[in-house]
Amino acid sequence: MWRLYQFPLCPFSRKVRLLMGEKQIAYDMVREDPWAASDAFWNLNPAGRTPVLVEEVRGITLADSRAICEYLEETCEKTPMINGPAVMRAEIRRLVALFDENFYADVTAPLLSERMKKRLVLRQPPDSRALREAMKMAHGHLDYMDWLIDNRPWLAGSTMSLADLAAAAQISVADYLGGIDWNGHEQTRGWYAVFKSRPSFRPLLTERMDVIKPPAHYALVDM
Amino acid sequence: MWRLYQFPLCPFSRKVRLLMGEKQIAYDMVREDPWAASDAFWNLNPAGRTPVLVEEVRGITLADSRAICEYLEETCEKTPMINGPAVMRAEIRRLVALFDENFYADVTAPLLSERMKKRLVLRQPPDSRALREAMKMAHGHLDYMDWLIDNRPWLAGSTMSLADLAAAAQISVADYLGGIDWNGHEQTRGWYAVFKSRPSFRPLLTERMDVIKPPAHYALVDM
CATH class of the missing domain: 3.40.30.10 (Glutaredoxin)
Structure with missing residues (x-):
């Protein structure tokens, strides 16, 4: 096990x-x-x-x-998530890196610092300027995702891949911490709503992190 | 091409x-x-x-x-660098991430900021405290590499792998910027000396970056 x-x-x-x-x-x-x-x-x-x-x-x-x-x-061959010819696999891995590194550094990491670490560990109020900057950066990343989803069924191409899982993982944490403003991002909102209804996602959405509460829409599949 | x-x-x-x-x-x-x-x-x-x-x-x-x-x-099947059974490939990728992310954030990125960006772009003197901290962090990473090389011929195991290339890439930039103190790191120094003599490495060692000069030992194969 x-x-x-x-x-x-x-x-x-x-x-x-x-x-x-x-x-x-x-x-x-x-x-x-x-x-x-x-x-x-x-x-x-x-x-x-x-x-x-x-x-x-x-x-x-x-x-x-x-x-x-x-x-x-x-x-584990079941449900391949880095699939297809080498160029497609490279595109999946490029997007995984974009979410793991850029989205995380721009959005998720500052939100975790301001809304979680300062509350639970440092006992300080969050810096509202840093929160605004993270939310602004989130808009830029969601704009790029909207553009991808306008051109492809899933982020990397015609099938769900590790790129979608990496993006959903970052967005779910940012959304938990109130850092995602969904206005104007209908494409990504639709993609994420489909994602939230998957059995793999339900256990994450029902978890709660100590005293930190997510916004009301966080666990709702229809947003 | x-x-x-x-x-x-x-x-x-x-x-x-x-x-x-x-x-x-x-x-x-x-x-x-x-x-x-x-x-x-x-x-x-x-x-x-x-x-x-x-x-x-x-x-x-x-x-x-x-x-x-x-x-x-x-x-390209020639000279495989992510090779072996799945557990070995995972160990290679773990070490690549350690150098790409941790060594870079702790050592290479601050050296590039203090010794290159401040000189070429910002026209500011380097912050000597930040340089000392980066060199201290480099010692910690080299200690871990010494330990790996005490236990294995190459960083990830019995053959050269992408882990060695990722480590040599970070170290070569840090060494160019004067951030590596080789004292007390005989194992890693020996590993790196072997590396520097490889044909793949020579083009990197002979390049010079604008007005920034590397230390005298930088391109010497016998250090």
Whole structure:
């Protein structure tokens, strides 16, 4: 049985959970708070980050969300998510990187810092200028997603792929933290509504993170 | 013919160049300065980052250094660099991420900011506290590499892999900018000396970046 070391609002843990859900791979979870990682956790992953996926019987420890996703894709044929010819696979991976790196740095990371870390760890009020900037950056990313969805059924092409899971993982955390203004993004809103109704997504949407409450629309499939 | 949009001190461009060198894939280069990316470049890569790899005749545009490396690995069998069973491939990708993300954020990015961007773009002196902190973080990363090389011939296992190329790419930029103190890191120094003598590495070591001069040992194979 796989054991996933994760954190409820870690978008990279969410990406792995969505992939394991789509592939119907069973796992249990251990919560690892990013502001209080244990020595044992640092030993599992010298980068000190969630997610880490462990299978004790076979002695397997996997770290880094993209390495984990590639491993699951290579070892579980069910519901392929990095699929197609090499150029298509490169497009899927380009978009995964765009959401993992750019969307995260521009939107998810500042929201987590202002709305979660400052509340739970630093006991400070959020910086409203930083929140406005993150929400402005989110509009830019959603504009690009709208454009992609105008041209393709799914973000990377004709079928759902890891690019969609990576985007949904980031957006779900940003939306939980009140950082997504859906006005003017009908294409992405429609894509995300379809996503929210998938069985792989339901467990994420029903979780709540300590005292931090999501906005009313967060878990509603019809927004 | 492949065309690589790159920047001489971009460690991600260097990783792709090392891989293309090892695989003996021909390409020409276009320099793209990160502080002056053209609209045409933003159209090639909405993330606005080097490297981008283009093949005009076949209409292929690849962006994101890890997506490019995976593509080259899938389409060119010569000198495999993400090789072995799935667990080994996951270990290679974990280490690539460690160097691309952690080493870059802790060491390479602050050195590029203090020693290159401030000199060429902002016309400011470097912040000596930020430089000391980056060099301290470099020691921590080199300690981990020393430990890996004590236990394995190459960083990820028994053969050279993309993990070695990713590490050498980051270290070569940090070393160019005077950020690596090799004292006390004999294992990594020996590994890097072997690397510097490879044909794939020579073109990188002989390049010079405008007015910024590397330290005397930078291009010496015997350090």
